[in-house]
Amino acid sequence: MVFHGGRVKLHSILATLSEFEHAEKGDALYAMELALSLEKLTNEKLLSLHGVAAQNNDPQMTEFIEREFLAEQVEAIKKIADFVTQLRLVGKGHGVWHFDQKLLHEGDGVF
Template identity: 75%
Template structure:
């Protein structure tokens, strides 16, 4: 279940990234440097980081399998921010 949910989250992040890139290309075609810069500064880097992080989660969940591994992954994810790790 957790793996399926993470894969869904990854798909959604990729879709958002695709739409942002399309919006960026439209702004570039319309010669709108303010909008292109805004999209680059405020959204694209964050999207790439989110895709990378969720991709890592998906890979970890595939490795740990079911059972205790998923529980342990959930615990690490739950306490990730508490240890200064983002």
């Protein structure tokens, strides 16, 4: 459909704030801290589930949780905690870009 003689009025689009935005810490550090909190919460819940299995005398379930989840969680917490430390050291700006580039090439053995 084509309309002739009408007026188009354009308004500016305001960006909404993301849950990852933080003025003081910067987006990358804040997002990584949120990821670390989530990993710690997941680990806490897995430990709770492991405790329930142990209380109910279910060695297969406790072994399954240990084998499939707990070791991986500890590694993830360690890795993200290291990222948080690195981001705190580099600050905002160019340091975050450099950190991002290192993450990009992590699979290449550069990091």
